[in-house]
Amino acid sequence: MSLLVVGSxxxxxxxxxxxxxxxxxxxxxxYFSVAASFFTHVNLVAVxxxxxxxxxxxxxxxxxxxxxxxxxxxxNVFADFKPRLPEKYRASKYVFLANIAPGLQxxxxxxxxxxxxxxxxDTMNYWIERTNEDLRETLRHxxxxxxxxxxxxxxxxxxxLLRAARHIFKMGPSTLVVKRGEYGAMMVDAxxxxxxxxxxxEEPHDPTGAGDCFAGGFMGYLASAGNKSDGSLRRAMVYGSxxxxxxxxxxxxxxxxxxxxxEIHARARHFAKLTQFxx
Amino acid sequence: MSLLVVGSxxxxxxxxxxxxxxxxxxxxxxYFSVAASFFTHVNLVAVxxxxxxxxxxxxxxxxxxxxxxxxxxxxNVFADFKPRLPEKYRASKYVFLANIAPGLQxxxxxxxxxxxxxxxxDTMNYWIERTNEDLRETLRHxxxxxxxxxxxxxxxxxxxLLRAARHIFKMGPSTLVVKRGEYGAMMVDAxxxxxxxxxxxEEPHDPTGAGDCFAGGFMGYLASAGNKSDGSLRRAMVYGSxxxxxxxxxxxxxxxxxxxxxEIHARARHFAKLTQFxx
Numbered sequence: 001m002s003l004l005v006v007g008s009x010x011x012x013x014x015x016x017x018x019x020x021x022x023x024x025x026x027x028x029x030x031y032f033s034v035a036a037s038f039f040t041h042v043n044l045v046a047v048x049x050x051x052x053x054x055x056x057x058x059x060x061x062x063x064x065x066x067x068x069x070x071x072x073x074x075x076n077v078f079a080d081f082k083p084r085l086p087e088k089y090r091a092s093k094y095v096f097l098a099n100i101a102p103g104l105q106x107x108x109x110x111x112x113x114x115x116x117x118x119x120x121x122d123t124m125n126y127w128i129e130r131t132n133e134d135l136r137e138t139l140r141h142x143x144x145x146x147x148x149x150x151x152x153x154x155x156x157x158x159x160x161l162l163r164a165a166r167h168i169f170k171m172g173p174s175t176l177v178v179k180r181g182e183y184g185a186m187m188v189d190a191x192x193x194x195x196x197x198x199x200x201x202e203e204p205h206d207p208t209g210a211g212d213c214f215a216g217g218f219m220g221y222l223a224s225a226g227n228k229s230d231g232s233l234r235r236a237m238v239y240g241s242x243x244x245x246x247x248x249x250x251x252x253x254x255x256x257x258x259x260x261x262x263e264i265h266a267r268a269r270h271f272a273k274l275t276q277f278x279x
Numbered sequence: 280m281s282l283l284v285v286g287s288x289x290x291x292x293x294x295x296x297x298x299x300x301x302x303x304x305x306x307x308x309x310y311f312s313v314a315a316s317f318f319t320h321v322n323l324v325a326v327x328x329x330x331x332x333x334x335x336x337x338x339x340x341x342x343x344x345x346x347x348x349x350x351x352x353x354x355n356v357f358a359d360f361k362p363r364l365p366e367k368y369r370a371s372k373y374v375f376l377a378n379i380a381p382g383l384q385x386x387x388x389x390x391x392x393x394x395x396x397x398x399x400x401d402t403m404n405y406w407i408e409r410t411n412e413d414l415r416e417t418l419r420h421x422x423x424x425x426x427x428x429x430x431x432x433x434x435x436x437x438x439x440l441l442r443a444a445r446h447i448f449k450m451g452p453s454t455l456v457v458k459r460g461e462y463g464a465m466m467v468d469a470x471x472x473x474x475x476x477x478x479x480x481e482e483p484h485d486p487t488g489a490g491d492c493f494a495g496g497f498m499g500y501l502a503s504a505g506n507k508s509d510g511s512l513r514r515a516m517v518y519g520s521x522x523x524x525x526x527x528x529x530x531x532x533x534x535x536x537x538x539x540x541x542e543i544h545a546r547a548r549h550f551a552k553l554t555q556f557x558x
Contacts, residue, residue: 163481184474194553195476196554200465200467204439237556238558265558275475275554276555277473
């Protein structure tokens with residue numbers, strides 16, 4: 001099934017205790033697309049400069065990778081990005097609005113001719129604070145909100161994640177997926193709650209893009225399944241976690257470049273072993 | 280099967296956004312025993328004063344219950360506690376050493392005549408810092424270490440929990456159970472990792488005793504199962520989480536006083552729904 005993503009394709013400068021790169025391909029839409037491409041064809045809408053002088057982000061991680069400092073953010077060509085969807089992208093059934101200005105996300109969604117089966121959205125504190133009205137308007141047309149726990153609390157003004165979810169359901173989305181880093185991910189909808197732990201890794205190298213790979217695995221799996229049953233959404237959570245876990249094993253996109261489908265399925269089975277029990 | 284616990288039986292003064300009590304029955308061994316009593320008979324070793332002026336703890340929780348201030352700790356009769364096990368307690372097959380001085384924990388364990396099937400131990404930063412040698416000596420005779428993530432990192436000097444576990448296995452325990460509060464619990468042993476999420480509650484009232492109820496549900500279930508197979512340990516993790524989740528629903532021991540076995544089993548099935556998926 002057709003999967004459309006709009007978001008950043010960027011250069012990243014990264015530094016963690018495991019390495020340092022000055023200029024490597026990054027951006028939410030890049031990570032998303034690579035992760036989703038293991039499941040389905042992906043239509044990517046983004047902007048790059050003439051000299052590929054695109055959106056630029058520089059960040060540095062602390063020793064335990066649990067803190068991140070943003071060293072630089074340059075919008076560059078992203079500042080004037082007004083995407084126009086090619087005709088054949090407009091019939092997309094699955095749409096992911098990666099973390100960019102909510103107004104832009106809405107513009108893209110309006111160009112999709114028929115309401116997609118699933119439209120999902122990521123955002124961050126910057127947009128929650130500065131463009132709250134735009135974000136709320138866009139959320140009215142979105143099925144799944146996929147953000148981290150801090151953003152969930154900030155957007156809903158509720159500390160408790162269940163109460164936060166009920167608050168967010170009133171804004172439009174019927175499903176909330178909360179990404180919790182080393183604690184895994186949690187999905188809340190009218191049917192209840194589903195939790196997946198993070199895959200235990202002895203030596204994560206670089207958390208950059210993990211959340212976007214999660215989203216890519218999640219949406220890629222759903223698009224390939226072609227339905228949004230409870231079973232499919234649960235499997236999407238697992239495949240999202242699988243792709244996120246591979247992403248952090250090496251620097252930047254390195255691990256995903258050599259990743260094989262059989263490794264993905266083996267790790268999904270490993271997730272089952274991590275969580276399953278018989279009463 | 281016989282389950283022995285040694286630890287504090289105390290008065291607690293508690294304050295959270297949901298209420299305040301000046302003097303209520305508390306203490307790790309109390310919570311543990313009540314939780315474990317749903318599964319098996321419990322032999323409790325503790326000390327109370329003549330006027331029941333026992334160990335006293337006063338604490339206050341922040342609005343979201345995620346921070347705790349200790350207002351007072353009075354050892355009282357606990358300072359001179361030298362437990363001597365009654366003859367019939369000495370044959371205990373399951374032993375839980377709740378969070379007290381490691382030297383005391385060791386004294387109790389030495390009085391158990393045959394090495395128990397499972398000896399488990401809880402501790403905290405205070406003992407890790409001040410009585411590290413005693414703690415290490417005691418750990419040599421323990422099968423399961425059951426602590427929170429901060430304590431795990433402090434004891435092992437490793438941030439990564441898998442590396443921390445390998446470090447701790449060298450100290451004696453063959454199983455590490457990490458209690459992670461709102462993120463659930465994780466068990467690591469030579470067979471691998473098993474994770475249980477925390478039960479999502481809209482309105483937790485009081486986290487006091489949740490970790491001890493977890494331990495009580497865990498050990499109580501194991502003692503009733505009478506074996507330490509992987510399946511039993513996984514179920515123990517689930518029943519521990521079930522008891523911990525009930526504990527926080529009301530103030531102090533209030534919820535456990537009205538708890539019924541069928542509620543415990545219903546919530547265990549709910550945990551299955553929270554985590555299970557089919558690939």
